[in-house]
Amino acid sequence: MVHTTGPAPVDVTTIIPGLRPWRRTSVRLHPRRGTPAPESSHVGGAIQTSARMEWPSCPDHSYVNTAGNFQPLPMLAVGQFLCKDFPEILFPENADLLQVFWCPNDHFLEFPPSAEYEGPRVELRWLDSSHVDGFSSLTWEASWPVEDSYLVHPCTIDQERVDEYPDSEVLPPLLAEAADAISTEDGGYQYSLSVARGWKIGGWPSWHLTGLQHIECPDCAGPVKLLIKVDSCEWDGGSDRWWPLEERSLTEEQEPAAREPTGTVVGRFGELRIFTCESNPAHSPIPNIQ
Structure with a gap:
Protein backbone atom coordinates (compact mmCIF):
# COMPACT_ATOMS: atom_id res chain seq x y z
CA MET A 1 0.00 0.00 0.00
CA VAL A 2 1.24 3.48 -0.85
CA HIS A 3 1.45 6.00 1.99
CA THR A 4 1.38 9.73 1.28
CA THR A 5 2.19 12.51 3.73
CA GLY A 6 -0.22 15.41 3.66
CA PRO A 7 0.96 18.69 2.12
CA ALA A 8 2.53 21.32 4.33
CA PRO A 9 -0.08 23.84 5.50
CA VAL A 10 2.16 26.68 4.26
CA ASP A 11 5.33 27.04 2.19
CA VAL A 12 7.75 27.76 5.00
CA THR A 13 10.53 28.98 2.67
CA THR A 14 8.22 31.60 1.17
CA ILE A 15 7.62 32.97 4.65
CA ILE A 16 11.28 32.55 5.70
CA PRO A 17 13.58 32.38 2.63
CA GLY A 18 16.57 31.90 4.95
CA LEU A 19 15.36 28.36 5.68
CA ARG A 20 16.03 27.13 2.13
CA PRO A 21 19.64 26.02 2.80
CA TRP A 22 18.39 24.05 5.81
CA ARG A 23 16.08 21.77 3.84
CA ARG A 24 16.87 18.04 4.05
CA THR A 25 15.21 14.97 2.58
CA SER A 26 14.25 12.14 4.91
CA VAL A 27 12.77 8.76 4.00
CA ARG A 28 9.62 7.91 5.93
CA LEU A 29 9.51 4.11 6.19
CA HIS A 30 5.81 3.62 6.96
CA PRO A 31 6.27 0.15 8.52
CA ARG A 32 3.08 -1.91 8.50
CA ARG A 33 2.62 -5.38 9.97
CA GLY A 34 3.18 -8.24 7.58
CA THR A 35 5.64 -10.94 6.55
CA PRO A 36 8.54 -9.17 4.84
CA ALA A 37 10.86 -11.14 2.57
CA PRO A 38 14.16 -11.84 4.42
CA GLU A 39 16.15 -10.47 1.48
CA SER A 40 14.23 -7.18 1.40
CA SER A 41 14.59 -3.90 3.28
CA HIS A 42 12.18 -4.19 6.20
CA VAL A 43 11.60 -3.81 9.94
CA GLY A 44 11.71 -6.74 12.39
CA GLY A 45 11.36 -10.33 11.20
CA ALA A 46 13.94 -12.58 9.54
CA ILE A 47 17.16 -11.15 8.09
CA GLN A 48 19.86 -12.28 5.71
CA THR A 49 22.76 -14.17 7.27
CA SER A 50 25.10 -17.11 6.77
CA ALA A 51 26.53 -19.97 8.82
CA ARG A 52 29.78 -18.00 9.09
CA MET A 53 28.11 -15.11 10.93
CA GLU A 54 27.61 -15.22 14.67
CA TRP A 55 24.33 -13.68 15.85
CA PRO A 56 25.12 -10.59 17.96
CA SER A 57 24.59 -10.80 21.71
CA CYS A 58 24.49 -8.31 24.58
CA PRO A 59 27.57 -8.13 26.87
CA ASP A 60 25.43 -6.90 29.77
CA HIS A 61 22.51 -9.36 29.84
CA SER A 62 22.33 -13.15 29.96
CA TYR A 63 19.85 -16.00 30.31
CA VAL A 64 20.00 -19.55 31.70
CA ASN A 65 19.83 -22.26 29.02
CA THR A 66 18.26 -25.70 29.40
CA ALA A 67 21.53 -27.08 30.78
CA GLY A 68 21.50 -24.50 33.56
CA ASN A 69 24.35 -22.43 32.11
CA PHE A 70 24.40 -18.65 31.68
CA GLN A 71 24.50 -17.54 28.06
CA PRO A 72 24.78 -14.02 26.58
CA LEU A 73 21.36 -12.70 25.60
CA PRO A 74 20.89 -12.54 21.81
CA MET A 75 20.10 -9.14 20.38
CA LEU A 76 16.92 -8.44 18.44
CA ALA A 77 16.97 -7.63 14.72
CA VAL A 78 15.30 -4.22 14.50
CA GLY A 79 15.62 -3.68 10.76
CA GLN A 80 17.51 -4.41 7.55
CA PHE A 81 18.23 -1.83 4.85
CA LEU A 82 19.75 -2.34 1.40
CA CYS A 83 22.00 0.22 -0.26
CA LYS A 84 20.03 -0.01 -3.52
CA ASP A 85 16.89 1.10 -1.66
CA PHE A 86 18.50 3.87 0.38
CA PRO A 87 21.10 5.98 -1.46
CA GLU A 88 20.69 8.43 1.45
CA ILE A 89 22.66 6.07 3.71
CA LEU A 90 26.46 6.43 3.67
CA PHE A 91 27.74 2.84 3.57
CA PRO A 92 31.32 1.84 4.41
CA GLU A 93 33.45 0.63 1.53
CA ASN A 94 32.57 -2.92 0.37
CA PHE A 101 20.20 -4.81 16.27
CA TRP A 102 19.46 -3.92 19.86
CA CYS A 103 19.30 -5.59 23.24
CA PRO A 104 15.64 -5.30 24.31
CA ASN A 105 16.53 -4.07 27.78
CA ASP A 106 17.45 -0.69 29.23
CA HIS A 107 21.10 0.32 29.38
CA PHE A 108 22.55 3.41 31.01
CA LEU A 109 25.25 4.91 28.80
CA GLU A 110 27.10 8.20 28.42
CA PHE A 111 28.41 9.69 25.21
CA PRO A 112 30.85 12.55 25.81
CA PRO A 113 30.77 15.43 25.90
CA SER A 114 27.16 15.88 27.04
CA ALA A 115 24.76 13.16 25.87
CA GLU A 116 23.33 10.63 28.33
CA TYR A 117 21.24 7.67 27.24
CA GLU A 118 18.85 5.17 28.80
CA GLY A 119 17.46 2.59 26.38
CA PRO A 120 18.38 -0.47 24.30
CA ARG A 121 22.05 -1.11 23.52
CA VAL A 122 22.43 -0.73 19.74
CA GLU A 123 24.67 -2.57 17.28
CA LEU A 124 25.01 -1.96 13.53
CA ARG A 125 26.26 -4.53 11.05
CA TRP A 126 27.49 -3.36 7.67
CA LEU A 127 27.70 -6.36 5.31
CA ASP A 128 28.52 -7.32 1.75
CA SER A 129 25.33 -9.00 0.54
CA SER A 130 27.35 -11.35 -1.68
CA HIS A 131 28.59 -13.00 1.52
CA VAL A 132 25.13 -13.97 2.81
CA ASP A 133 23.50 -17.24 1.73
CA GLY A 134 20.50 -17.73 3.99
CA PHE A 135 18.27 -16.06 6.53
CA SER A 136 17.52 -16.31 10.22
CA SER A 137 15.25 -14.96 12.92
CA LEU A 138 14.90 -15.39 16.67
CA THR A 139 11.96 -16.67 18.69
CA TRP A 140 12.08 -15.07 22.11
CA GLU A 141 11.79 -17.50 25.01
CA ALA A 142 9.49 -16.60 27.89
CA SER A 143 12.40 -17.04 30.34
CA TRP A 144 14.65 -14.51 28.61
CA PRO A 145 14.97 -11.09 30.28
CA VAL A 146 13.31 -8.66 27.93
CA GLU A 147 11.27 -5.44 27.96
CA ASP A 148 8.18 -6.17 25.87
CA SER A 149 8.10 -2.56 24.67
CA TYR A 150 11.37 -3.18 22.79
CA LEU A 151 10.08 -6.12 20.76
CA VAL A 152 9.40 -5.32 17.11
CA HIS A 153 6.57 -6.75 15.01
CA PRO A 154 7.72 -7.89 11.54
CA CYS A 155 6.76 -5.13 9.11
CA THR A 156 7.04 -4.39 5.43
CA ILE A 157 7.97 -0.81 4.59
CA ASP A 158 6.85 1.78 2.05
CA GLN A 159 9.49 4.42 1.35
CA GLU A 160 8.33 8.01 1.02
CA ARG A 161 10.78 10.89 0.66
CA VAL A 162 9.72 14.14 2.30
CA ASP A 163 11.33 17.54 2.84
CA GLU A 164 12.18 18.49 6.42
CA TYR A 165 13.48 21.53 8.23
CA PRO A 166 15.36 21.47 11.54
CA ASP A 167 14.02 21.76 15.04
CA SER A 168 14.11 25.47 15.89
CA GLU A 169 16.67 24.59 18.61
CA VAL A 170 19.17 24.00 15.78
CA LEU A 171 18.57 27.25 13.90
CA PRO A 172 20.40 30.56 14.40
CA PRO A 173 18.47 32.84 16.80
CA LEU A 174 16.80 35.08 14.19
CA LEU A 175 15.66 32.14 12.06
CA ALA A 176 14.49 30.26 15.15
CA GLU A 177 12.45 33.24 16.30
CA ALA A 178 10.84 33.60 12.87
CA ALA A 179 10.10 29.86 12.66
CA ASP A 180 8.51 29.72 16.10
CA ALA A 181 6.33 32.70 15.21
CA ILE A 182 4.65 30.80 12.34
CA SER A 183 1.10 29.93 13.28
CA THR A 184 -0.94 27.23 11.53
CA GLU A 185 -4.14 25.43 12.42
CA ASP A 186 -2.17 22.19 12.64
CA GLY A 187 0.74 22.49 15.02
CA GLY A 188 2.80 25.44 13.78
CA TYR A 189 6.42 25.12 12.70
CA GLN A 190 7.53 22.62 15.32
CA TYR A 191 4.85 20.00 14.71
CA SER A 192 3.71 20.37 11.10
CA LEU A 193 6.58 22.03 9.19
CA SER A 194 9.86 20.74 10.58
CA VAL A 195 10.67 17.13 11.54
CA ALA A 196 8.55 14.21 10.26
CA ARG A 197 6.97 11.75 12.68
CA GLY A 198 7.33 7.98 12.41
CA TRP A 199 10.20 5.66 11.53
CA LYS A 200 12.55 7.29 9.03
CA ILE A 201 16.00 7.26 7.47
CA GLY A 202 18.07 10.45 7.51
CA GLY A 203 16.73 13.97 7.77
CA TRP A 204 16.72 16.10 10.91
CA PRO A 205 16.41 14.98 14.54
CA SER A 206 13.98 16.62 16.94
CA TRP A 207 15.15 17.96 20.31
CA HIS A 208 11.71 18.52 21.81
CA LEU A 209 12.44 16.70 25.11
CA THR A 210 15.92 17.75 26.21
CA GLY A 211 16.78 20.74 24.10
CA LEU A 212 19.75 20.62 21.72
CA GLN A 213 22.46 18.17 22.79
CA HIS A 214 26.00 18.10 21.48
CA ILE A 215 26.80 14.65 20.08
CA GLU A 216 30.09 13.66 18.52
CA CYS A 217 31.60 10.43 17.26
CA PRO A 218 32.96 8.44 20.25
CA ASP A 219 35.79 7.06 18.10
CA CYS A 220 37.14 10.20 16.40
CA ALA A 221 35.27 13.12 18.07
CA GLY A 222 34.04 14.14 14.61
CA PRO A 223 30.53 15.31 13.61
CA VAL A 224 27.67 12.84 13.34
CA LYS A 225 24.49 12.57 11.27
CA LEU A 226 21.13 10.94 11.85
CA LEU A 227 20.97 7.43 10.40
CA ILE A 228 17.57 6.16 11.52
CA LYS A 229 14.74 7.13 13.83
CA VAL A 230 12.63 4.52 15.62
CA ASP A 231 9.34 6.11 16.67
CA SER A 232 6.68 4.88 19.08
CA CYS A 233 3.95 6.06 16.69
CA GLU A 234 3.51 7.17 13.09
CA TRP A 235 1.53 10.30 13.97
CA ASP A 236 0.06 11.88 17.07
CA GLY A 237 -2.13 14.75 18.20
CA GLY A 238 0.59 17.34 17.54
CA SER A 239 -0.25 17.47 13.85
CA ASP A 240 -2.40 15.44 11.47
CA ARG A 241 -0.01 16.25 8.65
CA TRP A 242 2.02 13.08 9.28
CA TRP A 243 -1.09 10.86 9.22
CA PRO A 244 -0.96 9.22 5.75
CA LEU A 245 -3.80 10.39 3.54
CA GLU A 246 -4.66 6.82 2.52
CA GLU A 247 -5.35 5.80 6.13
CA ARG A 248 -7.59 8.62 7.30
CA SER A 249 -10.71 6.58 6.60
CA LEU A 250 -9.66 3.64 8.80
CA THR A 251 -12.14 2.45 11.38
CA GLU A 252 -11.50 2.95 15.08
CA GLU A 253 -10.53 -0.73 15.30
CA GLN A 254 -8.11 -0.53 12.33
CA GLU A 255 -6.34 2.68 13.26
CA PRO A 256 -4.07 1.44 16.13
CA ALA A 257 -2.25 -1.05 13.87
CA ALA A 258 -1.45 1.79 11.45
CA ARG A 259 -0.58 4.38 14.08
CA GLU A 260 1.59 2.00 16.16
CA PRO A 261 2.54 -0.69 13.63
CA THR A 262 5.72 -2.08 15.18
CA GLY A 263 4.39 -2.34 18.74
CA THR A 264 7.64 -0.73 19.89
CA VAL A 265 7.62 1.96 22.58
CA VAL A 266 10.82 3.86 23.36
CA GLY A 267 11.29 6.40 26.12
CA ARG A 268 8.02 7.87 27.33
CA PHE A 269 6.23 7.00 24.11
CA GLY A 270 9.00 8.86 22.33
CA GLU A 271 11.62 8.19 19.67
CA LEU A 272 15.05 6.57 19.55
CA ARG A 273 17.52 8.02 17.07
CA ILE A 274 20.77 6.36 15.96
CA PHE A 275 23.56 8.70 14.85
CA THR A 276 26.69 7.68 12.93
CA CYS A 277 29.99 9.35 12.14
CA GLU A 278 29.87 11.59 9.07
CA SER A 279 33.31 10.50 7.88
CA ASN A 280 33.24 6.79 8.79
CA PRO A 281 29.85 5.11 9.35
CA ALA A 282 31.63 1.99 10.65
CA HIS A 283 32.57 3.91 13.79
CA SER A 284 30.53 3.22 16.94
CA PRO A 285 26.87 4.30 16.65
CA ILE A 286 25.34 6.75 19.14
CA PRO A 287 21.76 6.12 20.29
CA ASN A 288 19.70 8.96 21.72
CA ILE A 289 16.11 9.16 23.00
CA GLN A 290 13.71 12.09 22.89
Missing part, protein backbone atom coordinates in the same frame (compact mmCIF):
# COMPACT_ATOMS: atom_id res chain seq x y z
CA ALA A 95 29.23 -2.90 2.21
CA ASP A 96 25.75 -2.72 0.71
CA LEU A 97 23.60 -4.15 3.51
CA LEU A 98 22.87 -2.55 6.89
CA GLN A 99 21.37 -4.50 9.78
CA VAL A 100 20.28 -2.82 13.02
